[in-house]
Amino acid sequence: MLDYILGVIAEHRWVLAGVILTTFVAWVFVQRHRLFWVTDLAYTVPVVGRIARFSSDYAKAHDGWLNVEKTLCRDYAKHVPALSRGEFENHAEYLRKTYDHGRKPLPFAIVALLAVLIGLEALGFSYLLGSLMALEGSENTRTLLMLAVVTVLAIVLLWLTHAAGHQLYRTNLLRKLFREHQVDNSREFTSRTVKLNEPQSIDDDQPDHVQAANRIAAGPGDRGSYSMVWIALAFILVVAIGSTVLRIETLNSIEQEAAAPAASIFGATEGEAAAPAVAATPEPGAEARHNAALTGFTLLGAIFLVTQFIGMRVGYSYGFVGLQSAEAHRATEGAADYASYWARIQAMIDIANLRLQKLHQKLEAGAHRPLEFHKSFVDFLREERGRSGDHLLDPADPGTGGPGGRGRPTLVPNATEAVDRAVEALDKAPTSAAKLETLEGLDAHMQDLVEERLRARAAAGRREQLRTRFAGLY
Template sequence: MDIMQLIKEFWWLMIFSVLALIFILSAWDTIRWKAMNYWYGFPLMGKVARLSNNAQPDNHKKGWLKSERALCADYQKYIAIKSEAEFKRYTDYLNRAGDTGRHTTPALVWLLIVGLVIAEAWGFSYVLAGFTIPGASEQVQNFASIGIAFVLSVLLVWFTHLSGTELYRNSVVAEARSAWNNAGQVGTLMGKDVTLAYNEEDNDQPFYIQRLNRLTKKKVSFPFTISTIVLVVIVAIGSTYVRSTVLEKQIIEEVNGTQTSYFGVPSELATVAETANNQAQEDTNTLERKGGNTTFIILAIMFVFIQILGVIFGHKWGFGGKQSKEAYRGLGRGRYATYDDMLEHKNHVIDEAQARLESLQQKLEHKNANYGGVAIKTHKTFEDFLFEKAEDRHESQQKHEGIGAHATRHATASLASQASQTPDNTPLTAPAVQESNVTDHAAAEVNLNPSEHNSTELNHDDQIAQLKAEIEAANKQKQQALEIEALKRQLAEVKQHD
């Protein structure tokens, strides 16, 4: 059975497999969560049952068992530990990037795209079947034609999607630049990169500058669009030419295979009959050529419009901001319209995790008591785990930034003292930073190099700019502390709710 017969026999299985794969990928997060939660509660062989055999204490975290922390770590992957301020930062980033309300490409649209790819590949495979590997067997030619057609179809889908996204991003850039011109600004509008972590960095800037600062591209350009047009035109014309050539070949073969014998017929009658037969054959061939070429032109037009549809899909879905996709994921991939929606999902995960943790603790106590071991009394909760994780991250961040923050405060105090005691036009000297107290990394963070700035004099404008930068860094540290406090309040509210 060759490849074409195999496809004809099991085409329904191939389509079903593709549909199932798309469904699984589109709902992967939900499927993975439900599968893990079910497996933890599965009787006898579930993960709770297996973890209950491990009663070893965790040497790194006092009061915890290793099995307890393993369970909590698995459930913690499915919960977004975010403060309301962080949630608002994600929504604000999308708004400033012009991506509010946009989504990734839906699963049903991908299903349609895959169907079109299969249809295109199938059509191309018939066109290319006789020309891929001349001289090879029919089965080899079929394999090669299907492979080449599939690769070509995937390239077309990819390029049309990218060109649609490019056209959308160009429209956002053009909108920002139009607002710049309408505001009476002169010169060249040049944006900088503002990351999601420092979304408030350009709060004092107009919206069109804020938008440009978050876009992947800062200028209007069309590399993918031009490449897609060239590729589509080449494939449309090339496939039409190949189809026309195949039709002409078939007509010639039919003519050669239908030679009429006039043996025994008088020559005059044979000549008249042959002339009439040739005329009829020519008329038939002409009609076949016209009908075939018209069909091929219609197929080429359909092909072009299918590619235009791919461009429309790319324009409608996707993001223009450099980190808009990360912000979109942080908002639950569009699942959470408000912060309360996210809290509801988080509370559901916390409840499930706490129920599994209590089941594990009961099994541990029961098994240890039955086998004469030391009595185990565990009082840890899943909320305790989340809180400790948040504190660990905060402490780690403080250690990373602590030395730099200390040097910043020292520089700020010294410079402010000099500013208060010195006239405006008197140069101020940056304080010396000892290498024994501040590492090179910390010095780089506060922009004070021990080997270069001990004797560097700063004018008054540089003085003010540096103080502003240091105040901004202090405000960011204060914001992080506020987020930790907000997390503590949320955990307390959940405990009260329970």
């Protein structure tokens, strides 16, 4: 049974390897990026998409939403961060002070390319190694062992070179900061650890090298380390030299077998001396082929070394050294300024609103009586983030922190509570003149929000009157 399984694996090894690699790449890609389009595709696929499946569910939640509305909004809201302009600037300042501003996480395409290059290079070496490790094994066993060695070697080299390159960059930066500290020896190397959620101006009274160390160093004594660099170099040299020696020795054994004296095919008869062995005649060009093979092995070793140093260079050029720089970059979407940051969020909000409207249309088409929907995706964000105490998304003009004009959501803290207080003040105003005076005391943005709240309240009152009026008629 085992031989049959190994035979099937060996026969379809490349198809199986391709399926496993494609599945792994897709899983890592989706997990790494949490892609918005994956969520959008799950809702828009005809027949089996979530909008199609949700179009017959009219169950209501306790806060005026349908359950399917809240589910859709919650799924899309996962991709919409909630940074105000001040928070964005605070995150950007953190990245600037750690020298991570402008750096990027390791692109997935480069990871895939390096994995393919290292895997292909390891393929030949692992084939020889697998053959030597299973001299008495079948071809299927050798193939399976070869694939196992290729996988392990590729993963180890990919991780090791990237870690070494990243450590090299971090340690070089920390040593540079420490040299600046030695020149300015009147201060400590670090004054405190500054976290991302703290005001980044908290240590502006310190020199730049102290501010950087406050966000990069794990402690006052952290000067970095080159240990991973030395481990990576040692491992790379061992693999390069070992694979070259293995190829040369394999070539020598093949040539020795070819040059071994050939015994007579006729056995000696009784009373006759055994026939002497016939020396093999050297093939023409054998020495040239030997030298060409050695040159090829040298080139393969050089290509292997260059590829590993490219992997280290990639680790040096990508990634973040600040203790929370990766989190800051992820929250700001890698945007250079708030306007470009907001443009991406606005596009996602527009798409989410379109999907919610599409769901409303399908719900209305299947309903037995007219339905009215008054809430949008922005309303959901406002309610949810107001309930959690974070910043809210509200329609606003440019003066409230967003780059957009009227109708473009921007981030405003605790807007719901302010609107509640303004509406309450209007209700308590005894005369129309007093109400007008109250409204004039609000800024333009708050006036818009109060107007929206009053219109929604009036619409709810009319619906309640109609419900009471026609309660006994349907």
